[in-house]
Amino acid sequence: MSARAWAGWIALTLLVAALVHAGSLYALPYVVMNRTFSILGDRNMMHHMARADANSRKVVRPSPDLLYSACPYDLSKGPLEIRATIPHDTYWSVSTFDDDTNNWYVLDDRQTNRNKLDLVVQAPDSDHEVAATEHRLVVTSPSRHGLILIRTLINDEDRFDQIDRTRRLATCGAYVPSE
Amino acid sequence: MKFGLKLAAALVVGIALGLFATWATVIYGAGPNALSDGPWQTSLATGSAKSGPYTRAKVAMHGLLALNRSETIYYTAYTDSSGAPLDGACAYDVVGHDPDARWWSITAYGTDDFLIPNPVDRYSISKNSVLRAADGTFSATVGSAAHVQNWIPTARAPFSLTLRLYNPGASVQSEPGNASLPVIVKDGCT
Numbered sequence: 001m002s003a004r005a006w007a008g009w010i011a012l013t014l015l016v017a018a019l020v021h022a023g024s025l026y027a028l029p030y031v032v033m034n035r036t037f038s039i040l041g042d043r044n045m046m047h048h049m050a051r052a053d054a055n056s057r058k059v060v061r062p063s064p065d066l067l068y069s070a071c072p073y074d075l076s077k078g079p080l081e082i083r084a085t086i087p088h089d090t091y092w093s094v095s096t097f098d099d100d101t102n103n104w105y106v107l108d109d110r111q112t113n114r115n116k117l118d119l120v121v122q123a124p125d126s127d128h129e130v131a132a133t134e135h136r137l138v139v140t141s142p143s144r145h146g147l148i149l150i151r152t153l154i155n156d157e158d159r160f161d162q163i164d165r166t167r168r169l170a171t172c173g174a175y176v177p178s179e
Numbered sequence: 180m181k182f183g184l185k186l187a188a189a190l191v192v193g194i195a196l197g198l199f200a201t202w203a204t205v206i207y208g209a210g211p212n213a214l215s216d217g218p219w220q221t222s223l224a225t226g227s228a229k230s231g232p233y234t235r236a237k238v239a240m241h242g243l244l245a246l247n248r249s250e251t252i253y254y255t256a257y258t259d260s261s262g263a264p265l266d267g268a269c270a271y272d273v274v275g276h277d278p279d280a281r282w283w284s285i286t287a288y289g290t291d292d293f294l295i296p297n298p299v300d301r302y303s304i305s306k307n308s309v310l311r312a313a314d315g316t317f318s319a320t321v322g323s324a325a326h327v328q329n330w331i332p333t334a335r336a337p338f339s340l341t342l343r344l345y346n347p348g349a350s351v352q353s354e355p356g357n358a359s360l361p362v363i364v365k366d367g368c369t
């Protein structure tokens with residue numbers, strides 16, 4: 001084979017390598033997020049995960065000092081409503097992630113003086129936009145699929161049961177407009 | 180060699196090279212927005228929609244569901260302050276004072292990015308749990324040999340530490356590469 005032919009095959013090989021590298025790099029976050037959605041359980045439901053320990057294998061690098069409640073979402077059938085009790089004596093936050101791992105919204109206990117969270121998450125191409133009110137926050141997800149994650153800090157081991165009970169009040173389900 | 184065989188070889192080698200490059204990037208690449216503060220590494224773009232594909236891929240594999248830097252800054256150490264890889268066959272002193280944040284913790288993880296099994300089910304120290312000296316500084320021991328106070332247990336194997344700063348102070352947010360963070364000093368190996 002001539003030197004020119006070798007150069008052509010090497011160029012083709014490198015082109016394939018570059019395309020595969022770019023494609024796999026872009027696909028990886030979507031693959032990992034979709035795997036995580038499946039591992040966590042049913043969509044559009046709040047899953048209150050047990051305190052992380054060495055047996056926790058659902059999400060990498062969990063914090064053993066936080067309690068996690070997660071709602072993998074699919075907005076194709078309409079908006080979702082998340083309700084929760086916001087404790088003001090420890091760190092608490094609700095955060096949202098799109099299907100490309102981006103954290104596109106976060107609200108923590110210091111950014112609101114509300115005691116109750118009423119958060120509606122709607123799709124980017126929602127037919128009927130839900131209006132925000134004095135008691136209801138409305139955010140628009142950049143993707144139809146994603147994840148809502150509530151973190152509650154265990155700032156006092158003696159209060160673990162109380163903190164756990166409070167965070168388990170959080171729910172996630174279809175938004176139903178009031179009459 | 181026939182044309183078909185050459186083409187197949189180019190495709191197979193190209194695919195293998197491309198996947199290897201992705202794997203190497205995710206495992207070893209620092210990412211375009213990486214910063215170091217002593218042994219602690221962080222990325223300005225973690226969790227942000229502005230992060231590029233390299234940062235996003237690393238976060239997906241090693242820090243999924245990380246918050247953006249305005250809410251939380253995550254530092255990870257794979258080495259001690261002298262640059263030597265962290266290994267559970269050695270003991271380390273993590274010495275410093277409270278970082279500038281509403282709440283912080285230091286947690287040990289195995290090479291699989293999960294918490295390390297240990298007899299006392301302890302995985303971290305935090306602002307709430309660490310015992311401090313009279314001057315406000317703390318010293319924690321990290322390693323497989325048991326300690327009574329301020330101990331983060333590991334296996335006798337390589338590990339890493341993650342320092343979480345929740346609601347980081349303005350100085351850390353503006354200059355995360357110049358935050359005053361604990362040092363990690365090797366105490367000895369067995």
